Amino acid sequence: MKKKFSLGFSTRAIHSGAAPEYVTGARNTPIFQTTSYVFENTEHAERLFRLQDFGFIYSRLTNPTVSVLEERISNLEKSTAAVACSSGHAAQQLAFTALLTKNDHFIASNKLYGGSINQFTKTFKNYGWECTFVNPDNIKEFENAIRKNTKLIFIETLSNPDGAIVDIEAVAHIAKKYHIPLIVDNTLATPFLHNPKDWGANIITHSLTKFICGNGTSMGGIVVDCGNFNFLKDNKYPSLSEPDASYNNIKFAETFGDFGFAMKVKADTLRDLGCTLSPQNAFYILNGVETLSLRMQQHTKNALKVAQYLNQNPKVSNVSYAGLKSNKYYKLGKKYFPNGCGAIFTIKLKKGYKACISLVENVKLLSHVANVGDTRSLIIHPASTTHSQLSDKEKVKAGADPDVVRLSIGIENVEDIINDLDMAIK
Ligand SMILES: Cc1ncc(COP(=O)(O)O)c(C=O)c1O
Known part of the structure; x- marks a missing residue:
């Protein structure tokens, strides 16, 4: 296993999982735009269906372009296997469905992307999965919230919108003590800045839509x-430890060992939910991953400079960037993000809500969009958009107060980003 991760990050981001295509020698991974694959004979087909051989059956489950992406991200996260799907939210849906049954309970940080809070409190609640939200700044709250039927803990490493950092090692310690898997949404950090597994995470989810794809072209x-x-x-997770009646009575954890969870998600949960990643999107995302290290270095360098400029601007009352010495997460940032605290943070303006709206409407270079992690710099007012479905209290807890603007700093020339913000703030 060690050997697999011995190459440098940039090398693995380009090569992991890929080889020249064996018929034509095509060097870049082709888009295998096919729904199905011809079996060698009926025995081969049966063995594939029984998971006795690995191979391609039907593109809802397996596709060669998608497989390369799965191997690549799994490698960058120093993990055993991964299952790609149609969006970040689909990834959460898959991971939770594989673990939870009706009347189960889970714990989540209250500093999350608004859409995730919504997914947990509305849709997941309707499945009979109850969530307790806790303040991740107070680690004790995680332990206090644990019940007999608590089946998972979910956090974001760097939170959306304000880049708050959770003390992941401390949360992982509690999760381990009670034998509960810790799921970490590593979207805003990316494996270039942070590997949650190094600090005790058991499952990682990503919206590939953001930095990993990088160009704002594809959902994944x-x-x-x-x-x-x-x-x-x-036997706390019978969906993995007991014979699975919906899949030839396979015991996923016993049969597949350290990639049993991924096999359950792919063969069973993805099969039934059908939230498949298209090979075309896998191709765009793979091309994005190749430059992830270069882009993240520029994103974080620019973000720090922009945050420093904003921090000394007299019209700005708060900058939430953890890379600033004055920030309350600075120490955690040094520990968990030695190569930079990402590129997404919020600012508050002294003149409040109206000034925020005016800032969003007056920038010229920054794009006013509902996305983050693009090469372009982006801006939005979260309280009225990405976090608008939350209650006023939930918004404040999540860092999306009404007088807050979220920035996603791109990789343009940093002077141009600063000049644009300076002009719009004035
Ligand atoms: C941190 C985080 N996680 C998950 C998601 C959901 O991802 P997607 O939009 O790809 O479904 C988002 C979307 O903005 C996000 O910011």
Whole structure:
């Protein structure tokens, strides 16, 4: 396993999972735009369906272009396997569905992307999955919220919108003590800045739509199996430890060991939910991943400079960037993000809500869009958009107060980003 991760990050981001296509020698991974694959004979077909051989059956489940992306992200996260899907939200849906049944309980940080809070409190609640939200700045709240039926803990490493940092090692310690898998949404950090597995995460989810694709072209998501959780212990996760009636009575955890969770997600959950990633999108995302290290270096360098400029602007009352010495997450940033605290943060203006709206409407270079992690710099007012479905209290807890603007700093020349913000703030 060590050997697999011995090459440098940039090398793995270009090569992991890929080889020249064996018929034509095509060097870049082709788009395998096909729904199905011809079986060698009926025995081969049966063996594939029984998961006795690995191979391609039908593109809802497996596709060669998508497989390269799965191998690549799994490798960058130093993990055992991954399952790609149609969006970041689909990744959360897959991971939760594989673990939870009706009347289960889970714990989530209250500093999350608004859409995730919404997904947990509305749609997931309707499935009979109850969520307790806790303040991640107070680690004790995680332990206090644990119940007999608590089946997972979910956090974002760097939170959307304000880039708050969770003390992941401390949360992982609690999760381990109670034998509960820790799921980490690593979207805003990317594996270039942070590997949650190094600090005790068991499952990682990503919206590939953001930095990993990078150009704002394609929706995608992924569930990564870190391979370090014992799903057989105490029969606490029967969907993995017991014979699966919906899949030839396979015991996923026993049969596939340290990638049993990924196999369950792919063969069973993805099969039934059908939130497949298209090969075309996998291709765009793969091309994005190749430059992830270069882009993240420029994103974080620019973000720090923009945050420093804003921090000394007399019209700005708060900059939430953890890379600033004055920020309350600065120490955690040094520990968990030595190469930079990402490129997404919020600012508050002294003149409040109206000034925020005016800023969003007056920028020229920054784009006013509902996305983050693009090469372009982006801006939005979260309280009225990405976090608008939350209650006023939830918004404040999530860092999306009404007088806050979110910035996603791109990789343009930093002077141009600063000049644009300076002009619009004035
Ligand atoms: C941190 C985070 N996680 C998950 C998601 C959901 O991803 P997607 O839009 O690809 O479904 C988002 C979307 O903005 C996000 O910011």
